[in-house]
Amino acid sequence: MSLLPLEGVRVVDFCSNIAGPFGSMILAQLGADVIKVEPPAGDDSRYYAGAVDGVSTVHRYVGAGKRGVVVDLKAPSGVEVALAIIRTSDVVLQSMRPGVADRVGIGEATAREQNPDVLYYDVNAFGTGPVGRDRPGYDPLVQAFSGIMEMTGHEDSPPTRCAPSVVDLGTGQWVALTVLAALMARGRGRPVATLETALVDTAFSLVAYQATGAKVTGTRPPRAGSGNPIAAPYQCFECSDGWILVAAPSQRLWERTAKALGVGELVADPRFLTTTDRTRHRHALEDTLTEVTRHATMQDCIDRLGAAGVPAGPVQGLEEAVESEVAQERGTFVRSDGVPLVRLPWLADGEPAAWRSTAPGLGEHTRGVLADVGFSADRIDALHAEGSVSSPPPPSEELP
Incomplete structure (x- = not known):
């Protein structure tokens, strides 16, 4: 059975790139009618590297389940179309720089003139304050600002970006969660009108406990490489044929680790007596344990640690992880238009969410959406002629 609690809810998405569109994609998979509004040239995400059959995998993913409309917001008649869609929508998402939505004519005040009850979400x-409003924002810029890049990597390495777009994707998750919460609140008679999430909010939430530590102490978190500054051993160790990750953050697990690796005497070493001691001397602990692990295979170490009840596993490349038995068992990939896309991370009654539809072609649903929101066929033709909206050309008829 599909989990579609948002059937009957319409969302108009004026966002670009990844953060907002990822959030609206989640809402689409939960049943919402998401209308993705793009400029005539298309969203930037269409043209990112990593295309399959000419369409970027980013666009295939964040655009899945939506209806696509092309509207030129620089044209007055394009704004007319946008406001007509807003009039019929429950939620407006927009990620323009502060002030731009007002300038082009789809800001919150104008949207409420058209639809007083609309839930307006600014990503x-x-x-939007005087300090932050003019700062440019992409995922790596926010990682750099928030300390994420400076705390990532090894001590002798330059600032390192966390490879996945964690700020963008995290923001999208907050967008979806907050829309759901606001709709629930409205259903219980507690109206919510305006929502906002900044990428920097997401970044600070990702480093929440480190941020509190930095705020209280005024000190920068140390780089921990593959480890974590709150416990040790809790990191990668080199073996003769690769690397493993050992997660032994508690005293009990540490003692089991030492015995499993044949260095039980380290338990009584003054440098490693407590979690705090081991964390303070984590480099010495790493060097000592690596002298054991580098002379054994990955599987040997994992078997020895596993028999002792210590969590440990291989460090894999992504190309290995996607072909793993775990990925197969979890049904990680659900095909969309023949392309395997990572499913959303929930099962409903044991079943994954199927992709409701593929990511739309540029302007694929323009005519249908305009008809839905009240435009006549003649007016739709006129808007196309003016260039304020566009649709893909109809398929050419084959000659007999």
């Missing part, structure tokens, strides 16, 4: 980079 931005550093907020």
Whole structure:
């Protein structure tokens, strides 16, 4: 049975790139009618590297389940179309720089003139206040600002970006969760009108406990490489044929680790007596344990640690992880238009969510959406002629 609690809810998405569109994609998979509004040239995400059959995998993913409309917001008649869609929508998402939505004519005040009950969601980079409004914002810029890049990597390495777009994707998750919460609140008679999430909010939430530590102490978190500054051993170790990750953050697991690796005497070493001691001397602990692990295979170490009840596993490349038995068992990939896309991370009654539809072609649903929101066929033709909206050309008829 499909989990579609948002059937009957319409969302108009004026966002670009990844953060907002990822959030609206989640809403689409939960049943919402998501209308993705793109400029005539298309969203930037269409043209990212990593295309399959000419369509970027980013667009295939964040565009799945939506209806696609092309509207030129620089044209007055294009704004007319946008406002007509807003009039019929429950939620407006936009990620333009602060002030731009107002300038082009789809800001919150104008949207409420058209639809007083609309839930208006502003997704931005550093907020709308005088300090943050003019700061440019992409995932790596926010990682750099928030300390994520400076705390990532090894001590002798330059600042390192966390490879997945964690700020963008995390923001999209907050967008979806907050829309769901607001709709639930409305259903219980507690109206919510305006929502906002900044990329920097997401970044700070990702480093929440480190941020509190930095705020209280005024000190920068140390780089921990593959480890974590709150416990040790809790990191990667080199073996003769690769690397493993050992997660032994508690005293009990540490003692089991030492015995499993044949260095039980380390338990009584003054440098490693407590979690705090081991964390303070984590480099010495790493060197000592590596002298054992580098002379054994990955599987040997994993078997020895596993027999002792210590969590340990291989460090894999992504190309290995996607072909793993775990990925197969979890049904990680669900095909969309013949392309394997990573499913959303929930099962409903044991079943994954199927992709409701593929990511739309540029302007694929323009005519249908305009008809839905009240435009006549003649007016739709006129808007196309003016260039304020566009659709893909109809398929050519084959000659007899």
